[in-house]
Amino acid sequence: MEKMRSESVAVYEWLVDKDHVHWSKAYFKDTAVYDMLCNNMCEAFNKAILQARDKPVITLMEMIRNYLMKRLVRKRAEMEKWNHDIRSNVFKVIERLKLESSICHPKYSGNFHYQVRGPGDDQHIVDIDKKTCACNRWQLTGIPCIHGISALLSSxxxxxxxxxxxxKKDNFIKAYAPVIYGINGSRMWSKTNDNPL
Known part of the structure; x- marks a missing residue:
């Protein structure tokens, strides 16, 4: 926090006024297993439906349905090209972390526990059975941190x-397995006795 204050007193004062559980990763719950702190997904979806947003409700829904139908088909095709059982960007992260973990020194203490000395004499406890590290990164992201990787490689x-x-690929296949089927045009829709929209 002192470093923060030296950078910007206004930011420091704003953060001090807020409950730390809302802005500090040290206090985030690890049940989400997601490292994103922004609303990129909402912004991406809003951008995808931008042309549809000012349309009448049925046209809007039809444009969203078409977008989702194409997206599911595209995602299924992408998964067919996967070379690993995990997403390619996660595989790249693991490869980078493997290199970075070479500066760590794991010591096995028993019962799946490791004491891992990292850069700058930093030291963390890793439990490979529970998939946890004292740095909390493994729990937050679902991807082993450099300390965890060091312990895993040593064992x-x-x-x-x-x-x-x-x-993992199996879960992506399940997530994108549902099919959004095409539908006939509005001229072929059943007529009802309800008032038109």
Whole structure:
């Protein structure tokens, strides 16, 4: 916080006024297993439906349905090209973290626990059975941190087994398996006795 104050007193005072559970990763719950702090997904969806937003409700819904139908087809096709059992961007992160973990020194203490000394004499406890590290990054992201990777590599574990299931191909296949079927044009829709929209 002192470093924050030296950068900007206004930001420091604003943060001090707020409950730390809302802005500090140290206090985030690890149940979400997601490292994003912004609303990129909402913004991406809003951008995708931008042309549809000012349309009448049925046209709006039809444009969204078409967008989602194409997206599901595209995602299923992308998954067919996966070379690994995890997303390619996660695989790249793991490869980078493997290199970074080479500066760590794990010491096995028993019962799946490791004491891992990292850069700058930093030291963390890793429990590979529970997939946790004292730095909390593994719990927050679902991807082992450099301390976790160091411990896993020293025990000859397959890193893929210790990545959260949400990044695995099987779960992506399940998520994108539903089909949004095409529908006939409005001229072929059933007529009702209700008032038109």
């Amino acid at each position: 000859n574990c397959d890193l893929i087994d210790y990545i959260h299931n949400k990044y």
